[in-house]
Amino acid sequence: MTELLEVRDLSVQFDTDEGVVEAVDAVSFGVRAGEILGVVGESGSGKSVNALAILRLVRPPGRIVGGQVRFEGEDLLTLSEEEMRAVRGARISMVFQSPRTALNPVLTVGRQIARLFELHRGASRRDARRRTLEMLTRVGIAEPERRARQYAHQLSGGMCQRVMIAMALATSPRLLLADEPTTGLDVSIAAQVLELLRDLGRRTGAAIVLITHDLGVVAEVCDRVTVMHAGQLVEVADVRTLFARPLHPYTQALVRAIPRIDQDVAMEPIPGAVPSLLMPPPGCRYADRCPRVLDVCRRERPALLVAAPEHEVACHAVEREGAVAIR
Numbered sequence: 001m002t003e004l005l006e007v008r009d010l011s012v013q014f015d016t017d018e019g020v021v022e023a024v025d026a027v028s029f030g031v032r033a034g035e036i037l038g039v040v041g042e043s044g045s046g047k048s049v050n051a052l053a054i055l056r057l058v059r060p061p062g063r064i065v066g067g068q069v070r071f072e073g074e075d076l077l078t079l080s081e082e083e084m085r086a087v088r089g090a091r092i093s094m095v096f097q098s099p100r101t102a103l104n105p106v107l108t109v110g111r112q113i114a115r116l117f118e119l120h121r122g123a124s125r126r127d128a129r130r131r132t133l134e135m136l137t138r139v140g141i142a143e144p145e146r147r148a149r150q151y152a153h154q155l156s157g158g159m160c161q162r163v164m165i166a167m168a169l170a171t172s173p174r175l176l177l178a179d180e181p182t183t184g185l186d187v188s189i190a191a192q193v194l195e196l197l198r199d200l201g202r203r204t205g206a207a208i209v210l211i212t213h214d215l216g217v218v219a220e221v222c223d224r225v226t227v228m229h230a231g232q233l234v235e236v237a238d239v240r241t242l243f244a245r246p247l248h249p250y251t252q253a254l255v256r257a258i259p260r261i262d263q264d265v266a267m268e269p270i271p272g273a274v275p276s277l278l279m280p281p282p283g284c285r286y287a288d289r290c291p292r293v294l295d296v297c298r299r300e301r302p303a304l305l306v307a308a309p310e311h312e313v314a315c316h317a318v319e320r321e322g323a324v325a326i327r
């Protein structure tokens, strides 16, 4: 299948007073046209930094130290800053993790959306306003005229999230990076936001990268899933396989930690804590938490291997059982 986005060996570091924080370590994955790809992993696993790096929005002291981000045939890491501005918001857009702080506090939300139509689609002010109201209606905002005149601080969290999504979709991007778009929303609003994303993906054919802590959300809306642990990508699979036959011990622990309302069993917490990313030792970063750890795990980083069609895993223990190398 054609890959819309292909990330190869992407690495991001933060230079801090204490040393180098290796937040994203040689991550490789593809996003296919029209799919919803989930990105899961505990807090601090590098999900947001990875997404920001795709758009080259990592701020100092963070920097991209290696890799490629191929999007529709060109490596975004080689573009000029000006060329990159034409990609952001137009061909790839992002719903940021904290929508209220990502919105501009001194512009009305209507003006923020309208500016995108003016800037990226050459719309007149009047046309941009009309399309803004349409967009607010599409994301389920009642009284769009009144809401368009308001500022971010006057809106609820769910409303800010919808405005962010309206902004992200205003220019019909080919790819939407949605970072925890439902976190902090109450359950029914969260369900509406997910339905909105899914529907817009279906209607426009845009691919969506959905970053979330919530495996329930993943099961509900994603086609495929990537699992990140401590800045490394440990497993990629189609959603059914990921839940039915997770191979990486970390993914297995994540799946076991899902609260089950249908069964009377307590969920099992994931053992240990996410390791420090400050000058981490070589090898697999799950080694200290892993029930299947081998000597080699502390020496060598496992490569991402094909275990089955639509299923890749980076684990020495699984490799010993016969996964096939591709990368």
Ligand SMILES: Nc1ncnc2c1ncn2[C@@H]1O[C@H](COP(=O)(O)OP(=O)(O)OP(=O)(O)O)[C@@H](O)[C@H]1O
Pocket (backbone or CB within 6 Å): 014, 016, 021, 023, 041, 042, 043, 044, 045, 046, 047, 048, 049, 050, 060, 061, 062, 097, 213, 277
């Ligand atoms: N400005 C910074 N300075 C130093 N380290 C940073 C900075 N920003 C991020 N990091 C490091 O990058 C790592 C990855 O952070 P990131 O925000 O991508 O995690 P995440 O998976 O999105 O977590 P969450 O689920 O909490 O949103 C963190 O562990 C943190 O140590």
Ligand SMILES: [Mg+2]
Pocket (backbone or CB within 6 Å): 047, 048, 049, 097, 179
């Ligand atoms: Mg994050």
